[in-house]
Amino acid sequence: MAKSSKSFLAKVWRVLSGYEIAVVTMFLLLILTWLCTLDMADRGIYTTVHAYYDIENFFVQPHYKFNPLPLYLPGGFWVCALLTVNLICGGIVRVIQYRRKGLHKYIGVLLAHFSMAALMISGAITSIEAKHAHMTVVKGETSDYAQRYTEHSIEVVTYDDAGKHAEPLVIPSERMQWIKKNWENTRLFEFPDLPFDLEVGGFRRNAVIVPTKSEAPVSAEGQFEVDGVFLKAVFDESQEEANSGGCYVKVIEKESKKETYLILSTAVFHPVTVTVNDTIYGLRMLREIWPMPYVVQLDETEGEYYPGSSKPKSFMSEITRFKGEESRSFHIEMNEPMRSDGYTLYQAKWANPEGAEPQSTFEIVTDPASRWPEYCLWVAMVGLCIHFGTSLAVFVMRSTKSKSTKQPTTKQSMTQQGGAE
Amino acid sequence: MKHHYLILIFSLCLPLVSCQDESQTVEITGKRRLTDYDQQSDSFDFISPKDWRRVPATRFRELNFKFGKDGEAYFSRANGSLLENTNRWLKQYGQEPVATLESFPLVDFAGGQGYLIEADGDFRGGMGAASRSDWGLIGVIASVGESTIVTVKMVGPKEEVKAQKDNFLSFSESIKGR
Numbered sequence: 001m002a003k004s005s006k007s008f009l010a011k012v013w014r015v016l017s018g019y020e021i022a023v024v025t026m027f028l029l030l031i032l033t034w035l036c037t038l039d040m041a042d043r044g045i046y047t048t049v050h051a052y053y054d055i056e057n058f059f060v061q062p063h064y065k066f067n068p069l070p071l072y073l074p075g076g077f078w079v080c081a082l083l084t085v086n087l088i089c090g091g092i093v094r095v096i097q098y099r100r101k102g103l104h105k106y107i108g109v110l111l112a113h114f115s116m117a118a119l120m121i122s123g124a125i126t127s128i129e130a131k132h133a134h135m136t137v138v139k140g141e142t143s144d145y146a147q148r149y150t151e152h153s154i155e156v157v158t159y160d161d162a163g164k165h166a167e168p169l170v171i172p173s174e175r176m177q178w179i180k181k182n183w184e185n186t187r188l189f190e191f192p193d194l195p196f197d198l199e200v201g202g203f204r205r206n207a208v209i210v211p212t213k214s215e216a217p218v219s220a221e222g223q224f225e226v227d228g229v230f231l232k233a234v235f236d237e238s239q240e241e242a243n244s245g246g247c248y249v250k251v252i253e254k255e256s257k258k259e260t261y262l263i264l265s266t267a268v269f270h271p272v273t274v275t276v277n278d279t280i281y282g283l284r285m286l287r288e289i290w291p292m293p294y295v296v297q298l299d300e301t302e303g304e305y306y307p308g309s310s311k312p313k314s315f316m317s318e319i320t321r322f323k324g325e326e327s328r329s330f331h332i333e334m335n336e337p338m339r340s341d342g343y344t345l346y347q348a349k350w351a352n353p354e355g356a357e358p359q360s361t362f363e364i365v366t367d368p369a370s371r372w373p374e375y376c377l378w379v380a381m382v383g384l385c386i387h388f389g390t391s392l393a394v395f396v397m398r399s400t401k402s403k404s405t406k407q408p409t410t411k412q413s414m415t416q417q418g419g420a421e
Numbered sequence: 422m423k424h425h426y427l428i429l430i431f432s433l434c435l436p437l438v439s440c441q442d443e444s445q446t447v448e449i450t451g452k453r454r455l456t457d458y459d460q461q462s463d464s465f466d467f468i469s470p471k472d473w474r475r476v477p478a479t480r481f482r483e484l485n486f487k488f489g490k491d492g493e494a495y496f497s498r499a500n501g502s503l504l505e506n507t508n509r510w511l512k513q514y515g516q517e518p519v520a521t522l523e524s525f526p527l528v529d530f531a532g533g534q535g536y537l538i539e540a541d542g543d544f545r546g547g548m549g550a551a552s553r554s555d556w557g558l559i560g561v562i563a564s565v566g567e568s569t570i571v572t573v574k575m576v577g578p579k580e581e582v583k584a585q586k587d588n589f590l591s592f593s594e595s596i597k598g599r
């Protein structure tokens with residue numbers, strides 16, 4: 001039994017560390033990348049990258065011209081995960097083999113090999129943890145927030161008698177993912193600090209609010225009237241930023257159990273209200289807001305396009321970052337971001353509207369592994385330099401040694417033959 | 422031997438399928454700091470009555486409220502003159518047009534003053550609205566600048582509109598543009 005177990009594990013190890021897995025996974029990644037690129041042109045980057053490479057998707061059905069292909073492939077994230085396991089296991093096998101021959105001779109190769117495994121792991125961390133938002137600032141003005149164009153949150157504010165409100169309670173975008181998968185999905189959110197709870201559902205990725213006097217809601221599609229209007233799904237835009245998400249919300253009062261329905265939409269730029277226990281509450285769904293830990297002032301900005309085209313040549317910004325009493329200037333341009341407080345600001349867009357000051361849009365990224373690819377490539381370069389350097393040195397030394405041992409034999413033979421001398 | 426493979430495959434699959442129930446109830450206590458976004462996101466400051474509910478704005482209703490079953494109140498901008506718009510409102514309720522606005526009282530509205538218009542009766546419809554009987558209107562109309570008219574208007578069942586008059590006047594007075 002023990003012998004059988006050991007050989008079984010050995011077989012598993014052999015498979016996980018073998019070249020076969022590496023070849024198959026790389027081939028799958030090639031196919032996935034190709035199909036994703038084709039699909040992206042129709043369905044947009046946001047939809048396809050999530051469909052092909054999200055951790056939640058174990059399988060993907062590629063589409064072409066919006067039509068699903070009769071084919072299911074393993075999800076890209078899990079193919080990469082298997083390749084990473086293979087790289088690590090294969091690397092360990094090599095270490096064991098090289099120990100017999102002298103590990104120091106192969107240190108360069110091993111450095112390069114494991115740096116590639118680390119690069120794959122950094123990709124996984126980025127895939128799971130990275131978040132993106134955008135901040136647009138007009139020249140001479142400031143901004144203290146960023147906005148995630150592709151993620152939605154729901155906010156609830158409490159109005160005082162002067163019509164003002166304090167900090168909103170937030171249902172974060174991560175908690176909206178289940179609801180956004182299908183309009184039939186609902187989720188109950190409990191608010192311990194409020195006299196009501198919310199049930200959210202009926203989410204549509206791109207929707208318009210339609211008066212019932214012009215069109216009747218279709219109950220089979222989850223449409224129903226709220227205050228004379230209903231939420232109607234329309235064709236999804238390929239650019240996620242162009243979609244106006246909408247959902248139905250049921251306000252459930254804790255004491256009376258009274259239920260009030262509301263429609264929330266990112267196309268509505270203000271809260272809708274409900275009064276509970278003589279207090280007015282505002283609710284809205286919006287593209288998620290990130291309060292920044294500092295204020296950005298755009299001091300100067302310039303942009304240049306290639307002549308006769310809309311292709312950007314160079315965008316640059318001079319900003320001042322205010323953090324409490326401290327202020328510091330930064331220069332940001334394409335491929336030269338600013339890194340501060342866990343956020344990286346990339347120069348993303350630039351615009352110069354007629355009759356107005358120019359403005360810069362920064363893409364803001366939080367990613368715990370943002371610099372890993374750079375470090376991994378440095379390590380790989382060092383490893384390869386060591387390997388090729390030592391190989392070259394060994395080759396030169398052997399060549400020199402070989403020449404020095406051969407030369408006397410050549411002279412002797414020439415003398416014997418009555419040669420040049 | 423074969424069952425070892427099955428156990429291995431099952432073990433590998435188990436963490437993949439034992440996902441958290443996505444539909445479970447979530448408790449919300451997290452808040453976010455107020456930012457510049459909160460200053461920019463609404464065009465008006467106002468105090469709305471507690472028995473009104475704010476509903477999505479439309480193209481012609483920048484502030485849009487409902488009350489009761491059919492009551493509506495909304496802030497709009499209009500073209501034309503004060504007199505033209507006032508007579509249009511009166512005509513919708515079967516009332517005779519007026520030659521001057523002097524007979525209408527002035528009330529505080531949006532930092533200035535506007536004419537208070539009241540009418541009731543059978544609403545003849547118009548602007549996409551259906552005709553209604555025993556309907557009421559209370560509205561305030563004022564001019565801003567040279568060619569812009571701003572109005573706040575409340576319509577609905579006559580008795581409901583009458584009951585909301587004080588709320589309406591307080592709301593009209595509180596409106597301030599940002």
